Amino acid sequence: MRAPANTGDTSAASGFSGSDRPLWEVYSKCIHCGLCLNHCPTYRELGVEMDSPRGRIYQMALVDEGRLALAERFVQHIDLCLDCRACETACPAGVLYGKLVEAARAQIEQHYRRPLVARMARRVFYDCLLVSPPLLKLAGRLLWLYQASGAQKMARRSGLLRVLGLARIEALAPESQPPFFFSQLGKTYPAVGERRYRVAFFAGCIANVSFARLNEASVRVLAANGCEVVIPASQGCCGALHVHAGRREEARRLARRNLDAFLAEPFDAIINNAAGCGSTLKEYGELLDGDGRDAERARLFVSRMKDITEFLAEIGLVQRLGAVAARATYQDSCHLGHAQRVRAAPRELIRSVPGIEFQELPLADICCGSAGIYNVVHNELSMSLLKKKMEAISATGAGLVLTANPGCLLQLRAGVAQWGNGQRVLHVVELLDESLRAM
Ligand code: SF4
Ligand code: SF4
Structure with missing residues (x-):
């Protein structure tokens, strides 16, 4: 079978390779009922069948059969998917759409030639920045200089960012938070009071720089609840963004490194506070399926893996x-609600805080438009989703918006800045930390 290329030649389209090949049974599970359509953010926004789960599955099957070229139009429809997996929750036939879209992206990554600038940007981001703590630190320091020196304020006020067409993207930049959490790697924090559990904490990659305070709060809350918290030194990026971008070989390398870091000791649980990372960490078994000893180690790793709210x-x-004291609402992170099926735990924790008046958010399980770097690469669609989300949030009257994923935190904070009423946006764990400190 010839390797497909973006030539428009349908005979060049081919299937998935090795363990990334989704079986025909996965496609054929789709009975075309369309029940997923209204749950799909891109279909709700665009009203285009080819940007719905059903339409995308249809295109993937055609490409796999060689009846549709693996060319620009197919790539655009697949790129536009948020990989939010709301369609999986809605699907009565149990179609595992996440697997399909990730495999399709792997196929695109292998056989489709993106424009040079896009290829270079992807290479720098995925192969250099995410996987290199020294580069992340350097980027964090430069970002800090930009934000703390007043250059950011000046750039925003002067209108320069607007002229350069960067204003909307710049508004999504995370805050640099020195001292970075990298300095905590290798440390152990004792349980407060009697030790109930010994857990390992997964710190992430960018989160070490931009969510250092959230990571610290997570460690404090775990320790306060009887956990000895170990932060393994040799851990690294989970590979979630690589998986979503179809770069599965890099993701496998990163996964093996984390297996070494976290299986060195028999922890009661491995905890993470970023739902986007968590869903990939829980899917290491599939990522390393057929990989001999690593497949077995991955299964052990997954059996210990917990989102912090779940744990x-x-x-x-x-x-x-x-x-x-606050009226609070909660936005489900797609990769916690749809991918990990953890919905009750964060709500239970929020309700346990005295003084909180909890108000459910209508359509809380529809994506806020964050989706990894989707808000940067598909900014317009992402902002349209965010605007609607902010209208729904404001209608609840909540002054406190909670979620369980750093990406959603960033997106919702940008939403508050643009369309909100001054709401505070916190991770559920930050609320618990604040509540503990209020004692
Ligand atoms: S993953 Fe989300 S955006 Fe993609 S098809 Fe499913 S519901 Fe739509
Ligand atoms: S709900 Fe499931 S079976 Fe129905 S069209 Fe969507 S993916 Fe196919």
């Missing part, structure tokens, strides 16, 4: 919580 709700909070 805390399971073990129960033992420290008394202080009051945080």
Whole structure:
């Protein structure tokens, strides 16, 4: 079978290779009922069948059969998918859409030649920045200089960013938070009071720089609830963004490194606070399927892997919580709600905080438009989703917006700045930390 290329030659389209090949049964599970369509953010926005789950599955099957060229139009429809997996939740036939879109992206990555600038940008971002702590630190320091020196304020006020067409993207830049969490790698924090569990904490990659305070709060909340928290030194990027971009070989390399870091000791659980990373960490078994000993190690790793909200709700909070007076609402992170099916735990934790008046958010499980770097590469569509999300949030009257993923935090904060009423946006764990400190 010839390798497909973006030539418009349909005979060049081919299937997936090795363990990334989704079986025909996965496509054929789709009964074309269309029940997923109204749950799909891109279909809701664009009203185009080819940008719906059903339409995308149809195109993938055609490409796999060699009846549709693996060319620009197909790539655009697949690129436009948020990989939010809302369609999986909605699907009565159990179609595992996430697997399909990730495999399609791997196929595109292997056989489609993107423009040179896009290829270079992807290479720098995925192969250099995400996987290199020294580069992340350097980028964090430069970002800090830009933000703390007043250059950011000046650039925003002067209108320069607008002239350069960068204003909307720049508004999404994370805050650089020195001291970076990299300095915590290799440390162990004792449990407060009697030790109930010994857990390992997964710190992420960019989060070490931009969510250092969230990571610290996570460690404090775990320790306060009887966990000895070990932060393995040799851990690194989980590979989630690589998987979503179809760069599965790099993701496998990163996964093996994390297996070495986290399986060195028999922890009761491996905890992470970023739903986007968590869903990939929980899917290491599939990523390394057929990989001999690593497949077995991956299964052990996955059996220990927990989102922090899931873990805390399971073990129960033992420290008394202080009051945080606020009306609060909660936005499901797609990769926690749809991919990990963790929905009750964060709500349970929020409701456990004295003083919180909880108000459900209508359509809380529809993506806010963050989706990794989707808000940067598909900014217009992402902002349209965010605007609607902010209208729904404002209608709840909540002054506190909670979520469980750093990417969603950034997106919702940008939403508050542009369309909000001054709402505070926090991770569920930050609320718990604040509540503990209120005691
Ligand atoms: S993953 Fe999300 S954006 Fe993609 S097809 Fe499914 S519902 Fe639509
Ligand atoms: S809900 Fe499931 S079976 Fe129905 S069209 Fe969507 S993916 Fe196919």
